[in-house]
Amino acid sequence: MSKKNPESIAICLNCYKIKFTEKNKGLSKDITSVFGHVDIVKIMQSLVKDMDLKKVFKNKKKDRIIYFKDTLLASASENVFAGVLMKGHNGPQTSIDELAGSEVKTVGTVSKDQYHCLPYFFLFYVNKKHPTDILFLAQSYRQFGFKEVFEESFRAFVEKRSNLTTTHFNPLSVASLFEKYVKEGKINKIRFIKYGLQKSVESVIQGDRHIKEDYEMELSIKSKKGFLGIKQHLKYDDASFIEQVQIDGFEYNEAYVDVIIAQRKRVLNVSKPTEFSAAYDITHDVHINKDTKLPDFNDILLQAKDILNNDLIPNLYE
Numbered sequence: 001m002s003k004k005n006p007e008s009i010a011i012c013l014n015c016y017k018i019k020f021t022e023k024n025k026g027l028s029k030d031i032t033s034v035f036g037h038v039d040i041v042k043i044m045q046s047l048v049k050d051m052d053l054k055k056v057f058k059n060k061k062k063d064r065i066i067y068f069k070d071t072l073l074a075s076a077s078e079n080v081f082a083g084v085l086m087k088g089h090n091g092p093q094t095s096i097d098e099l100a101g102s103e104v105k106t107v108g109t110v111s112k113d114q115y116h117c118l119p120y121f122f123l124f125y126v127n128k129k130h131p132t133d134i135l136f137l138a139q140s141y142r143q144f145g146f147k148e149v150f151e152e153s154f155r156a157f158v159e160k161r162s163n164l165t166t167t168h169f170n171p172l173s174v175a176s177l178f179e180k181y182v183k184e185g186k187i188n189k190i191r192f193i194k195y196g197l198q199k200s201v202e203s204v205i206q207g208d209r210h211i212k213e214d215y216e217m218e219l220s221i222k223s224k225k226g227f228l229g230i231k232q233h234l235k236y237d238d239a240s241f242i243e244q245v246q247i248d249g250f251e252y253n254e255a256y257v258d259v260i261i262a263q264r265k266r267v268l269n270v271s272k273p274t275e276f277s278a279a280y281d282i283t284h285d286v287h288i289n290k291d292t293k294l295p296d297f298n299d300i301l302l303q304a305k306d307i308l309n310n311d312l313i314p315n316l317y318e
Contacts, residue, residue, distance in 0.1 A: 009283070009288050009293060009295070010281070010283050011139065011281075011282050011283050011286050011295055011300065012139065012140050012279055012280065012281050012282065012283075013121075013137050013138070013139055013279065013280045013282060013300070013303070013304055013307065014137070014138050014139075014140055014147070014171075014277075014278075014279045014280075015135070015136070015137055015138075015171070015172035015277070015278035015279065015280075015312065016135075016136040016137075016138065016147075016169050016170060016171055016172055017133045017134070017135060017136070017169075017170050017172055018133055018134040018135075018136050018154070018167065018168070018169055018170075019132075019133045019167075019168045019170060020033075020034050020133075020158070020165050020166065020167055020168070021165070021166050021168065022164060022165065022166070023163075023164045023165060023166050028132070029165060030131050030132050031043075031126055031131040031132070031133070031134065032131060034158065034161070034162050034165050035161065035162075038079070038126050038128055038131040039076060039079070039126075040079050040080065040081050040124050040125065040126040040134065041074045041075070041076050041079070041080075041081050043081075043124075043126075044074075044081040044083075044124055045074075045081075046157075047154070047157050048068045048071075048083075050157055050160070051066075051067055051068045051153070052068065057149070057152075057153040057156075059148075059149050059152050059153075060152070063089060063090055063091070064087070064088070064089050064148070064149040065086075065087070065088045065089075065115055065117075065149070066085055066086065066087050066088075066146060066149045066150055066153055067085070067086050068083065068084075068085055068086075069083070069084040069085060069086050069119060070083055070084040070297070071083045072084065072121075072297060072298070072301045073123075073301060073305075078125075079125060079126050079127070079128055080123065080124070080125050080305075080308070081123070081124045081125075082121070082122065082123040082124070082301055082304065083121075083122060084119045084120065084121055084122075084297055085119070085120050085122055085146060085150065086117045086118070086119055086120075087117065087118060087120055087146035087149060087150075088115030088116055088117035088118070089115060089116055090112060090113065090114060090115045090116070091112065092112060093109055093110065093111050093112050094109065094110045095108070095109050095110075096108040096109060096110065118294075119294065119297070120138070120139045120140075120146040121137075121138075121139040121295075121297050121300045121301070121304065122136070122137065122138055122139065122146075122150070123136070123137040123301075123304045123305075123308065124136055124137075125137075125308060125312075125313075127313070127316075127317045129317065130317050135172070135308070135312065135316070136169070137304050137307070137308070138150070139300060147169070151167075151169050154167065155167045171277035171278075172277060172278040172312075173277050173278070177278060177311070177312075177315045178268065179235070180261075180315065181259045181261050181266050181268060182231055182234045182259070182268070183231065184261055185259035185260055185261035185266065186226040186259065186260045186261070187223075187226055187227040187230065187231065187257050187258070187259050188222060188223055188224070188226050188227070188258055188259075188260060189220060189221070189222050189223070189257065189258035190220065190221045190227065190230070190255065190256070190257050190258075191218055191219070191220045191255065191256045191257075191258070192218065192219045192220070192247060192250065192252035192254075192255050193216055193217070193218055193252055193253055193254045193255070193256070194216065194217040194218075194219075194250065194251060194252045194253055195216055195253045196215060196216070196217075197215050197217060198217065198250070201217070217250075219247065219250050219252070227257075230245075230257075234257070234268075234270050253271075254269060254271045254272070255269075255270050255271045256268065256269055256270065256271075257270055264280060264281065264282070265281060266280075266281075278311075278312070280303070280307055282300065282303045285299065285303050286299040286300055286303065287299050
C-alpha cells in the first residue's frame with residue numbers, strides 16, 4: 001500500500017446511525033414519518049439552506065460554530081449526500097507568530113471572539129429499502145471532530161420540522177462486521193492492557209508526582225504471519241477470551257487485537273466486543289496539501305464511498 005500521507009496527519013472516518021423516536025414515548029420513527037420522504041439529497045439541501053440563512057450555527061455555549069462549505073456528492077439514485085463542513089472553536093486570545101531564522105515575530109492575533117476553523121468531511125446515506133435511520137460518516141483528525149456541534153445543529157433542524165421527534169446519534173456497532181474482520185482479516189498483533197503498575201516496575205516512576213494508578217502497562221505480541229488459533233475464540237457476543245488467556249506474572253484488564261483487512265488496520269477490543277464501533281483509519285489513503293496541511297477531500301470521498309458500498313451496506317442492509 002502506498003502512503004499518500006507521509007506526514008501521518010491522522011484522518012479517520014467514524015460511523016454513526018442517526019435514529020428517531022417519538023418524543024416522551026420512545027417509539028421508533030422512520031425517515032418518512034420525520035421528513036415526509038426518504039430522499040437524503042433533499043433532506044440535506046434543506047439543512048444546508050437552513051445553515052445558509054443563519055450564515056453560521058453556534059452551539060448553546062457559543063464556543064463552537066459550524067457552517068456548510070462544499071458539496072462533494074449529491075446522488076439521488078444512490079441516496080447519498082457528501083460534503084465539507086467548517087467547524088470552529090474560540091477561546092483565550094492567541095498570537096499568530098512566524099519564525100524568521102531563530103527569531104519569533106508576531107504577525108497577528110486571534111481574539112476571544114474569533115474562531116479557529118477547520119474543514120471536515122461528512123457523508124449521509126439512507127437505504128431506500130430499509131429507511132429506518134440515516135447512516136452518518138464523520139471525519140475526525142483523531143482527537144478533533146465536529147460531531148458534537150453538528151449533533152446540536154442537526155437536532156435543531158429536525159425539531160423545526162417535527163417538534164415531537166427526538167434525534168439520537170449512535171455509534172455504529174455491527175455484529176456481522178466484527179465477525180467479518182475476525183474471519184477475513186489478518187490478526188498481526190495482540191495487546192494486553194493493565195491499569196496501573198506492577199510493583200516490580202514501580203522504580204520506573206521514581207521522582208514522578210503522579211500516583212501509580214495514573215499509569216498503564218502494555219504487553220504486546222506480534223506475528224509476522226498472523227495469529228490463527230485465537231480466531232475461533234473471538235465472537236461479538238462472547239467476552240470469554242479475556243478469561244481463557246492467562247499470562248503468568250501479568251494480570252491485565254483489557255485485550256485488543258490489530259486486524260488488517262482490505263489493507264486497513266482495525267483495532268478490536270476483544271474484552272468488550274459488543275462495544276465495537278465502526279471507525280476507519282484512512283490516514284495513508286489521503287493526500288495532504290504540503291502548503292496548507294489539509295487533506296484532499298476528493299480522496300476522502302473515494303475512501304468513504306468504498307467503505308459505504310463494500311463494507312457497510314452489505315453488512316447492514318443486505
